Every structure is written in structure tokens, then in C-alpha cells.
Amino acid sequence: MKIRTHQFGDVEFTEDKIINFDNGLFGFEDLKKYLFIKPDDSFFYWLNSIENADIAFPMFGIRVIDEEFPQEDYFEAFGIVTLNSDPLKITVNLKAPVYINQNLKSGFQKIIDTDKYPVHYNLFTE
Amino acid sequence: MLVLTRKIDEEIKIGSDITIKVLSISENQIKVGIKAPKDVQIYRNEVYDKVKESTIEASRASVQKQTDLLKYKIQKVK
Numbered sequence: 001m002k003i004r005t006h007q008f009g010d011v012e013f014t015e016d017k018i019i020n021f022d023n024g025l026f027g028f029e030d031l032k033k034y035l036f037i038k039p040d041d042s043f044f045y046w047l048n049s050i051e052n053a054d055i056a057f058p059m060f061g062i063r064v065i066d067e068e069f070p071q072e073d074y075f076e077a078f079g080i081v082t083l084n085s086d087p088l089k090i091t092v093n094l095k096a097p098v099y100i101n102q103n104l105k106s107g108f109q110k111i112i113d114t115d116k117y118p119v120h121y122n123l124f125t126e
Numbered sequence: 127m128l129v130l131t132r133k134i135d136e137e138i139k140i141g142s143d144i145t146i147k148v149l150s151i152s153e154n155q156i157k158v159g160i161k162a163p164k165d166v167q168i169y170r171n172e173v174y175d176k177v178k179e180s181t182i183e184a185s186r187a188s189v190q191k192q193t194d195l196l197k198y199k200i201q202k203v204k
Binding site for chain 1: 167168169170173174176177178179180181182183184185187188189190191192193195198199200201202203
């Protein structure tokens with residue numbers, strides 16, 4: 001199978017590479033199948049929708065910035081990144097982490113409704 | 127919308143495993159307690175709206191050209 005992505009051009013994949021989000025992502029509830037891509041030259045992982053290849057999210061592994069972040073057994077927590085031409089304005093969503101299990105090919109998003117984790121967390125400082 | 131009237135300490139059941147209890151009432155605020163299975167997600171509606179907005183924004187911003195990020199420091203959560 002093949003999709004045409006904005007970031008990576010044509011991407012070929014096989015059925016077993018599809019990560020299933022049974023409930024989609026918040027705001028994108030209808031999109032349930034994604035490819036999880038880690039390009040060598042990118043700082044981020046990418047979650048690219050298969051059903052609508054124009055929809056893609058840069059992702060950042062939250063454990064790198066917070067070792068105490070709420071875990072889910074066998075799943076790794078990623079934050080959706082909002083890019084900006086000014087790196088100091090690039091933010092990660094810690095309020096609604098995306099949990100992915102690459103072996104089970106499964107993922108889900110969850111809201112952590114406490115004040116500790118902001119929707120827009122500044123990823124970089126000088 | 128189903129409308130029910132409840133007093134303090136009275137409960138509402140949604141299905142067999144979700145219970146909502148009215149804990150306290152003040153002039154313009156009520157406090158509710160919710161008992162539900164672990165896999166049921168519970169959050170305030172305005173938080174959901176904010177998250178949704180941010181996800182849509184992230185999808186739009188994903189086409190931004192990436193600049194060299196290596197000279198910046200990653201900010202750890204305190």
C-alpha cells in the first residue's frame with residue numbers, strides 16, 4: 001500500500017505497519033489508522049494518517065523531558081508537537097498524551113485533567 | 127437532554143458501572159463525585175475543547191519547515 005504524505009512524499013507500507021487508534025485522536029475521531037515514522041533527519045517522530053494522508057502530527061517522547069509522567073503498561077507516551085518557525089515557540093501537548101505500543105500496533109489518546117500538564121508546553125529553551 | 131433533579135448525596139447511575147454523586151452545592155457551583163471503570167475517560171468539557179483545538183492547530187502547523195533545533199536546549203518538566 002502507498003500514501004502520499006506532505007513530509008515524506010510517497011510512503012510504501014504493509015498492513016502490519018499500521019497503528020490502530022480505535023477512538024482516533026481528539027478532534028480527529030474519524031481517523032483510526034496511522035503510520036508511525038521516525039525519520040533519521042528529523043528531531044521528531046511522525047504520526048501520519050493513512051485514511052487522510054494530509055493529516056500528520058510530529059510527536060515527541062515525553063519520557064525524555066519527564067521521567068515521572070503517567071505511564072500506561074506496555075505503552076510509550078508521546079506528546080503531539082505544534083511546530084513553529086521560531087523553535088522557542090514549539091510546544092508539546094502534555095495534557096493529552098498519545099500512548100503507543102509499536103508491537104501491538106495500537107494507540108490511544110488520553111486527557112490528564114490536572115493543572116500540572118499544560119496543552120502547550122515549551123519544548124526548547126536557549 | 128434528559129433532566130433529573132437531585133439533592134446532596136443523591137446519585138445518578140449511567141449504565142451499571144458509572145455512578146455520579148452530588149457532593150455539595152453552592153450558589154453557582156456544584157461538586158460531583160464520579161465512580162467509573164478505569165478505562166472510562168472523564169474530563170471537563172472545556173479541557174476537551176482546548177485539547178481538540180490544539181490538535182487541529184498541530185496538524186496545520188505540521189507543514190512548517192523545520193529549522194535547526196540542535197542548538198537549542200530541551201526543557202525538562204520540573
